[in-house]
Amino acid sequence: MIKILIPNNNIPERKYVIDIIFNEFLGLDYILNVSSKDYEIILQNKKILTIKDTFFNKYQKELEYLKKENIPKSINDLDIFSASFFMLTRWEEYVNKTRDTHNRFPAYASLAYKEGFLDRPVVNEFIEKLKNQLLALDNSLVFKEKKFELILTHDVDDILLFRTYKDLIRRVGGDLIRRKSPFLALKTIWDYIQVRLGKKNDPYDTFDWLMDISENIGIKSHFFFMAEGKTNYDNRYNSNSQFVKELIKKIKQRGHNIGIHPTYDAYNDAEQLKKEKDELEKNLDTKITFGREHYLRFEVPTTWQIWEDNDMKWDSTCGYADKAGFRCGTGDEFSVFNILTRKKLRLKERPLIVMEISFISYQNNNSEDIFNNMKILKQKTEKYKSHFVFLWHNSNFYFHDKNTKLIYENILK
Numbered sequence: 363m364i365k366i367l368i369p370n371n372n373i374p375e376r377k378y379v380i381d382i383i384f385n386e387f388l389g390l391d392y393i394l395n396v397s398s399k400d401y402e403i404i405l406q407n408k409k410i411l412t413i414k415d416t417f418f419n420k421y422q423k424e425l426e427y428l429k430k431e432n433i434p435k436s437i438n439d440l441d442i443f444s445a446s447f448f449m450l451t452r453w454e455e456y457v458n459k460t461r462d463t464h465n466r467f468p469a470y471a472s473l474a475y476k477e478g479f480l481d482r483p484v485v486n487e488f489i490e491k492l493k494n495q496l497l498a499l500d501n502s503l504v505f506k507e508k509k510f511e512l513i514l515t516h517d518v519d520d521i522l523l524f525r526t527y528k529d530l531i532r533r534v535g536g537d538l539i540r541r542k543s544p545f546l547a548l549k550t551i552w553d554y555i556q557v558r559l560g561k562k563n564d565p566y567d568t569f570d571w572l573m574d575i576s577e578n579i580g581i582k583s584h585f586f587f588m589a590e591g592k593t594n595y596d597n598r599y600n601s602n603s604q605f606v607k608e609l610i611k612k613i614k615q616r617g618h619n620i621g622i623h624p625t626y627d628a629y630n631d632a633e634q635l636k637k638e639k640d641e642l643e644k645n646l647d648t649k650i651t652f653g654r655e656h657y658l659r660f661e662v663p664t665t666w667q668i669w670e671d672n673d674m675k676w677d678s679t680c681g682y683a684d685k686a687g688f689r690c691g692t693g694d695e696f697s698v699f700n701i702l703t704r705k706k707l708r709l710k711e712r713p714l715i716v717m718e719i720s721f722i723s724y725q726n727n728n729s730e731d732i733f734n735n736m737k738i739l740k741q742k743t744e745k746y747k748s749h750f751v752f753l754w755h756n757s758n759f760y761f762h763d764k765n766t767k768l769i770y771e772n773i774l775k
Contacts, residue, residue: 389506
């Protein structure tokens with residue numbers, strides 16, 4: 363068995379990242395002792411790999427590292443363990459209080475964006491380098507078998523576009539005033555008439571089509587539903603409505619997955635999240651164990667701890683709204699860490715790699731750019747046999763100027 367020696371400071375932090383790398387990512391058994399100046403990895407053949415500690419030894423008091431001025435100038439200034447800890451725990455977001463209009467830590471404030479590696483799974487790169495170093499010392503090592511996995515997710519913010527004639531008026535107003543297009547206004551009116559006559563589905567009712575696409579490539583979709591919220595960003599449908607009941611029945615019959623999309627204020631409100639989870643479990647007759655926060659609102663370490671306390675199995679909020687990429691430095695699922703209690707949680711994070719809105723709304727890319735950028739990120743997760751967590755809202759195929767259904771189909775091929 364491998365023996366790993368670590369310095370006698372920041373022990374919970376070191377133990378966490380060692381376990382993530384050696385146990386969860388590499389699948390290697392090890393024993394850990396506290397008795398070294400740097401990191402020493404002693405292999406069964408007695409050969410030793412020493413990795414210089416470039417971070418934690420500078421901050422030997424508990425939580426002393428948690429200051430904005432301690433954010434590294436470059437990820438390359440850190441040893442593999444502190445660099446991985448930096449990316450996985452998101453402690454950067456705790457000490458850097460920059461926030462956008464939705465109180466989110468934005469991509470542009472992150473070291474990954476500033477240093478140009480947000481589009482790289484750097485934690486996987488670090489671990490691949492470590493793996494090669496270990497093999498050079500002992501080529502008999504057997505690592506965990508990994509495989510690429512496409513995880514399709516759909517945040518159900520809206521069920522229907524044309525709930526009432528007022529929705530039609532708002533949409534037409536947007537076509538004329540914001541989009542400045544009489545043609546789009548006429549098309550919206552025509553679509554509304556077709557829906558009301560029963561000749562086509564509401565533009566947001568894409569659920570059967572989404573399930574068809576998923577089944578054609580041999581996977582199941584994850585649909586994240588909302589309960590009753592407290593803000594104007596919520597309550598676009600009732601989880602107990604007849605339409606939702608029939609939809610849930612259909613999703614279950616076809617074997618797809620149902621999770622929670624907590625409302626706008628639930629990301630840091632334990633009582634609100636519990637209330638919503640209870641509502642959905644009752645109304646949808648489904649055990650709720652996974653999902654993603656609305657608007658990707660996320661607070662380190664509060665959100666993870668709230669999910670942990672509500673017996674959730676995995677979260678998939680950790681992607682940026684304004685930029686697609688690797689917020690946690692990996693697409694791999696991993697156990698999360700509460701940086702304040704200094705404890706590894708049972709909760710897993712499945713980082714969100716691509717959300718369609720990042721390209722369509724925040725960056726306003728054309729169809730070709732959207733497809734190419736998504737494809738590149740997918741290929742990087744494939745390279746490391748990681749997870750490609752892909753979010754496309756059921757309500758975001760109704761763009762007149764972008765062939766979104768074709769983009770979606772092609773990126774899945």
